[in-house]
Amino acid sequence: MDFRFTDDQLLLATSVREYLAGTHGTQVLRRLDEQGNRDPAIWQGLVDMGLTGVLVPEALGGLGMGLVEAALIAVECGRACLAEPLVDTAFVAAPWLVREGRTDAIAGIVDGSRKIVPAHAINPWLADGEGARLQSVDPLRNLTTAPHDASEDPYLLDLGALMSAAQLVGIADAMLEQATDYAKLRSQFGQPIGAFQAIKHQLASCMVAIEFARPVVWRAAAALQAGGAHAATHVSHAKLAATDAAMLTAETAIQVHGAMGYTYEVDLHFWMKRAWALSGAWGSRAFHVRRLDEAVIGGTIPIGPEHTFA
Amino acid sequence: MDLAYSPKQQAFRAEVRAWLEAHVPKEPLVTLECREGYDQHVAWERTLAGGNWGMVTWPEQFGGRGLDLIEWLIFEEEYFRAGAPNRANQNGIFLLGPTIMEFGTDEQKARFLPPMARGEVIWAQAWSEPGAGSDMAAIQSKAVRDGDHYVISGQKTWSSRAAFADWGFGIFRTDPESKRHKGLTFILFDLNSPGITRRPIRQLHGDTGFAELFFDEVRVPVANCLAGEGQGWNVAMATAGFERGLMLRSPGRFQATAKRLVELYRQHADTASPAAREAVVQAWGAAQAYAYNTYGVAAKIMAGGSIGAEASLNKIFWSELDRAMHRTAMQLLGAAAELKRFADGSINQWLEGYVFSLSGPIYAGSNEVQRNITAERLLGLPRVGAG
Ligand SMILES: Cc1cc2nc3c(=O)[nH]c(=O)nc-3n(C[C@H](O)[C@H](O)[C@H](O)COP(=O)(O)OP(=O)(O)OC[C@H]3O[C@@H](n4cnc5c(N)ncnc54)[C@H](O)[C@@H]3O)c2cc1C
Numbered sequence: 001m002d003f004r005f006t007d008d009q010l011l012l013a014t015s016v017r018e019y020l021a022g023t024h025g026t027q028v029l030r031r032l033d034e035q036g037n038r039d040p041a042i043w044q045g046l047v048d049m050g051l052t053g054v055l056v057p058e059a060l061g062g063l064g065m066g067l068v069e070a071a072l073i074a075v076e077c078g079r080a081c082l083a084e085p086l087v088d089t090a091f092v093a094a095p096w097l098v099r100e101g102r103t104d105a106i107a108g109i110v111d112g113s114r115k116i117v118p119a120h121a122i123n124p125w126l127a128d129g130e131g132a133r134l135q136s137v138d139p140l141r142n143l144t145t146a147p148h149d150a151s152e153d154p155y156l157l158d159l160g161a162l163m164s165a166a167q168l169v170g171i172a173d174a175m176l177e178q179a180t181d182y183a184k185l186r187s188q189f190g191q192p193i194g195a196f197q198a199i200k201h202q203l204a205s206c207m208v209a210i211e212f213a214r215p216v217v218w219r220a221a222a223a224l225q226a227g228g229a230h231a232a233t234h235v236s237h238a239k240l241a242a243t244d245a246a247m248l249t250a251e252t253a254i255q256v257h258g259a260m261g262y263t264y265e266v267d268l269h270f271w272m273k274r275a276w277a278l279s280g281a282w283g284s285r286a287f288h289v290r291r292l293d294e295a296v297i298g299g300t301i302p303i304g305p306e307h308t309f310a
Numbered sequence: 311m312d313l314a315y316s317p318k319q320q321a322f323r324a325e326v327r328a329w330l331e332a333h334v335p336k337e338p339l340v341t342l343e344c345r346e347g348y349d350q351h352v353a354w355e356r357t358l359a360g361g362n363w364g365m366v367t368w369p370e371q372f373g374g375r376g377l378d379l380i381e382w383l384i385f386e387e388e389y390f391r392a393g394a395p396n397r398a399n400q401n402g403i404f405l406l407g408p409t410i411m412e413f414g415t416d417e418q419k420a421r422f423l424p425p426m427a428r429g430e431v432i433w434a435q436a437w438s439e440p441g442a443g444s445d446m447a448a449i450q451s452k453a454v455r456d457g458d459h460y461v462i463s464g465q466k467t468w469s470s471r472a473a474f475a476d477w478g479f480g481i482f483r484t485d486p487e488s489k490r491h492k493g494l495t496f497i498l499f500d501l502n503s504p505g506i507t508r509r510p511i512r513q514l515h516g517d518t519g520f521a522e523l524f525f526d527e528v529r530v531p532v533a534n535c536l537a538g539e540g541q542g543w544n545v546a547m548a549t550a551g552f553e554r555g556l557m558l559r560s561p562g563r564f565q566a567t568a569k570r571l572v573e574l575y576r577q578h579a580d581t582a583s584p585a586a587r588e589a590v591v592q593a594w595g596a597a598q599a600y601a602y603n604t605y606g607v608a609a610k611i612m613a614g615g616s617i618g619a620e621a622s623l624n625k626i627f628w629s630e631l632d633r634a635m636h637r638t639a640m641q642l643l644g645a646a647a648e649l650k651r652f653a654d655g656s657i658n659q660w661l662e663g664y665v666f667s668l669s670g671p672i673y674a675g676s677n678e679v680q681r682n683i684t685a686e687r688l689l690g691l692p693r694v695g696a697g
Binding site for chain 2 (some may be wrong): 001002003004005006008068153156164176180183184191192194195197199200201202204205207208212215216218219222226237240242248292293296297303305306307308309
C-alpha cells in the first residue's frame with residue numbers, strides 16, 4: 001500500500017509542465033484564438049516529446065505507460081489549457097483502440113500523423129472533428145456534429161470521463177494560481193485585495209476543493225488501469241469531484257478579478273470556458289451523480305471504513 | 311502507486327478485527343461527557359491497553375506497538391468499523407504523547423508516557439482562556455518561578471474532559487514582562503493540586519463536556535516544564551500540528567458515518583428530497599476523498615516528508631464534511647430529528663452527532679483561522695495585522 005507517485009512519474013509530470021509553460025503560454029492562447037486555433041508546430045512538439053505514444057504498448061512503438069501517468073499528463077494539459085487534441089487522441093482514443101485490437105491507426109497516432117477524437121454516444125458532438133461545425137464557447141475547441149456510428153463502449157466513456165476529470169483539476173489549479181497572483185497585485189483601500197479575508201477565505205475554499213478532488217482522480221486512474229469491478233464508480237466520483245472543484249474555482253477566480261475577470265483581455269476566460277466545456281463532456285454532472293448513486297445507494301460497491309480501496 | 315495491502319497488512323487487519331469483535335462493548339457507552347460515561351470510557355481505555363491496543367503508533371518502549379502510519383490507518387478503519395467507543399485518552403495518544411516524545415527529557419518520558427499508555431492517567435488540554443481563544447498568544451495565566459516550583463495563577467477554559475481528568479497541560483506566562491508568543495512555558499500539572507478549582511461547563515447538549523479551571527497559587531515542580539522555560543509557544547505549535555495534522559480525526563470515523571447515512575437514507579427513501587439523496591452520495595464521496603488524501607499524506611510522511619500548513623486543509627475538510635453529513639441526517643429524519651430518544655428508546659445518535667459536529671469548525675483552531683493559514687502560508691497571500 002503506497003498512495004504516492006514514483007519519482008519517474010513525478011519527473012514526467014514536471015517535464016511536461018515545464019515544456020508547456022515554455023511553449024504554450026497565454027500569448028500562444030491569444031495567438032491561436034486570433035489566428036486559427038490549431039498549430040502544427042505545437043502538435044509536432046508534443047509528438048516529439050513522445051506524448052502521443054504514452055499509452056501505446058512498446059510492441060506497437062509507444063512508451064507502454066499506464067493511465068496514472070496519462071492522467072498526470074492530462075492535468076498538465078489542463079493547466080496549460082492545451083488547444084491541440086492530445087488528450088483525446090493519445091489518452092482516450094489510443095488505449096481504447098488498443099483494447100479493441102484496432103491497431104491499424106496506432107502507428108499514425110504515435111508518429112503524429114493522425115489526430116483521433118473518438119465519437120461516443122454520451123457526447124452529442126465531437127470536441128474536434130471534420131463534420132459540420134458547431135460553435136463552442138471555448139474558442140479553442142472545434143466542435144462538430146457527431147457521426148452516426150458513435151461507440152457505446154463503456155470503457156471509452158470511462159477513459160473520456162477520467163481524462164476530463166484530470167484536465168479539470170489542472171484547469172482549477174491554473175485558475176486558482178491566476179486569481180491568487182491577481183489578489184497579490186491589485187490594491188484597493190490602500191492594500192492588496194488578497195489581504196482581505198473575504199478574498200482569502202474564498203481562495204482557501206477553492207484550494208480545499210481542489211486538493212480533495214485530486215486524490216480521487218488518482219484513485220480513479222489506478223482503478224481504471226487495474227480494471228476492477230468498481231472502476232466506473234471511481235471514474236464518476238473523480239469526474240464529479242473535479243467538476244465541482246473546477247466550477248467553484250472558476251466562479252471564485254472571476255469574482256476575485258472584479259471587472260477585469262469579465263473581460264476578454266484577461267486570460268482567465270480560456271480556462272473558465274474549458275472548465276464549462278469539460279464539465280459537461282463525457283457525461284454530465286447528473287450522469288455521473290446517477291452512476292455514483294447506483295453504486296452507493298444501490299449497494300453495488302461495498303462501503304464503510306474497511307472498504308477504502310474497494 | 312500500489313493500492314493493494316500486503317499479506318502482512320491483511321493479517322494485521324484480521325488480528326485487529328478479531329480482537330475488536332471480541333472486546334468492543336455490545337451496548338454503546340454512556341456519553342463521555344458525564345461522570346458515569348467518563349468512567350465507562352476510562353475502563354474501555356484500560357481494556358484497550360490490556361490488549362496493547364491503546365497507543366498503537368507509539369514506540370514499544372513507551373507502551374506502544376511501533377506501528378507505521380498505514381497500519382495505524384488499518385487499525386482506525388477497523389476501530390470505526392467495529393463501532394468502538396470514543397477515546398478518553400485522545401489527548402494523550404495524539405497530542406501530549408508525541409509532544410513529550412519530541413521535547414521531553416528521558417526522565418519525563420519514563421514518568422509520563424507509560425501511565426498514559428496504560429490508561430491510568432487521563433489528560434486534559436488547557437490552552438484557551440477567556441481572553442485568549444483564537445488568539446492564543448494573548449494568554450495571561452501566569453507561572454511565577456519560586457525555587458524549584460512554579461506558582462500558577464489565572465484561568466483556563468473550555469478544557470475538554472477536565473471535569474473528570476487526572477492531569478492537564480498547557481502554556482503559561484513565565485515572563486511577566488513578555489508579550490504575545492514570547493515568555494510562555496509549557497507546563498504539565500496534576501488537576502488535583504491544591505489551588506485548582508474545576509468548574510464544569512454545560513455544553514449545547516446539556517452535558518458536561520468541558521470545564522473552566524481556576525488556578526489560585528498552584529505550586530507545580532519545575533520538573534513538569536517541557537522543553538525549557540520560554541519555549542512554550544514552539545512546543546504548543548508542534549502539539550497543535552499533531553492535532554490538526556493527520557491524527558486527530560482519522561478517515562474511518564467519517565466513512566463509518568457515511569455508511570450509516572446511506573443506511574438511514576434507505577429507510578427514509580420514500581420521503582427524502584432529491585437534494586438529500588445527492589447529499590448522501592456526496593457524503594460517501596467526500597469521506598472516501600478524505601481517506602485517499604490521508605493515505606497519500608501517510609505515505610509521504612513514511613518516506614521522510616512532513617505535513618505542514620496542509621494540515622489546515624484537512625481540518626477544514628473533515629469538520630465541514632462531518633457537519634454536512636449530520637445535517638443531511640437531520641433532514642432525512644424530519645420530525646424525528648428533535649427526539650433525544652426514538653420511540654423504541656434508542657438514543658438519537660444523529661442528533662448527538664449533529665450537535666457535536668457544530669463544534670468541529672470551532673475547536674482545534676477555528677475554520678476561519680484555518681482559511682487564514684491556507685491563504686497566507688499555502689497561497690502566499692499577504693498577512694495584514696494579527697491573525
Ligand atoms: C467542543 C470544544 C472543545 C474544546 N476543547 C478545548 C480544550 O480541550 N482545551 C482548550 O484549551 N480549548 C478547547 N476548546 C476551545 C477552542 O480551542 C476555542 O473555542 C477556539 O480556539 C476558538 O476560540 P474562541 O472560542 O474564543 O472563539 P473566538 O476566538 O472568540 O472566535 C469567535 C469567532 O471569530 C472568528 N475569528 C477569531 N479570530 C479570527 C481571525 N483572525 N480571522 C477570522 N475570524 C476570526 C472565529 O473563527 C470564530 O468564528 C474547545 C472548544 C470546543 C467548542
